[in-house]
Amino acid sequence: MIRIAVFISGSGTNLQSIIDNCENKNIDGQIALVLTNEKAAYGIERAKKHGIPHCIVDHRDFSSREDFEKAILDAVTRHGPIDLICLAGFMRVLTPYFLKNAPCKIINIHPALLPSFPGTHGQQDAFEYGEKFSGCTVHFVDEGVDTGPIIIQAVVPIFSDDTIETLKARILAQEHKIYPQAIRYFAEGRIEIYGRKVFIKDEKKIDEFSHINPRPEAFE
Ligand code: GRF
Numbered sequence: 001m002i003r004i005a006v007f008i009s010g011s012g013t014n015l016q017s018i019i020d021n022c023e024n025k026n027i028d029g030q031i032a033l034v035l036t037n038e039k040a041a042y043g044i045e046r047a048k049k050h051g052i053p054h055c056i057v058d059h060r061d062f063s064s065r066e067d068f069e070k071a072i073l074d075a076v077t078r079h080g081p082i083d084l085i086c087l088a089g090f091m092r093v094l095t096p097y098f099l100k101n102a103p104c105k106i107i108n109i110h111p112a113l114l115p116s117f118p119g120t121h122g123q124q125d126a127f128e129y130g131e132k133f134s135g136c137t138v139h140f141v142d143e144g145v146d147t148g149p150i151i152i153q154a155v156v157p158i159f160s161d162d163t164i165e166t167l168k169a170r171i172l173a174q175e176h177k178i179y180p181q182a183i184r185y186f187a188e189g190r191i192e193i194y195g196r197k198v199f200i201k202d203e204k205k206i207d208e209f210s211h212i213n214p215r216p217e218a219f220e
Pocket residue numbers: 008010011012013014015088089090109110111172175
């Protein structure tokens with residue numbers, strides 16, 4: 001069973017999906033720590049409710065990024081051993097110092113189809129760009145912002161009558177599926193990374209598909 005640390009800054013719906021999938025044994029893992037930089041993060045209540053240790057490390061209490069990251073690393077060590085760190089709406093960029101000193105791999109969920117629309121407003125940026133499809137991505141964290149090797153992605157359509165809220169909700173529903181799945185691959189030791197490419201041992205193939213959005217009328 002792997003021991004997981006989940007870093008959050010907000011509501012923690014992805015945290016909840018990881019909790020649920022550990023509890024129902026879809027993931028052979030245990031959340032050993034929920035860490036947040038925001039005292040008011042609702043995800044802390046979720047951790048408490050499920051008896052999961054939590055820790056608040058407020059970046060505003062530190063004069064440098066390195067000191068902030070040292071405090072996070074201390075918290076991780078105290079709750080260790082940790083096999084995987086999952087960023088789930090954690091709104092701080094981790095520096096190379098953290099990556100170098102982290103005891104394990106770090107993965108992140110991003111609400112767009114990377115490499116399009118990295119950064120903090122993935123859904124909004126895809127929406128405003130006028131994309132007809134968007135989605136979400138789970139990837140390894142490297143030194144760039146949302147640039148690491150991709151583990152799994154989900155695609156959703158963007159309709160003409162969507163609002164940013166309807167699009168966010170459609171993407172979030174998929175996030176709750178792909179994040180636990182990525183963690184499950186990791187827990188089962190099925191992930192191999194070759195350069196930028198991630199291979200999943202015994203991956204279940206989807207059927208080949210092509211989608212056109214909006215649906216063509218005269219050419220079906
Ligand atoms: C999600 O949209 C995730 O993709 C992004 O931050 C949001 C976190 O939502 N990185 P929640 O706190 O898990 O509900």
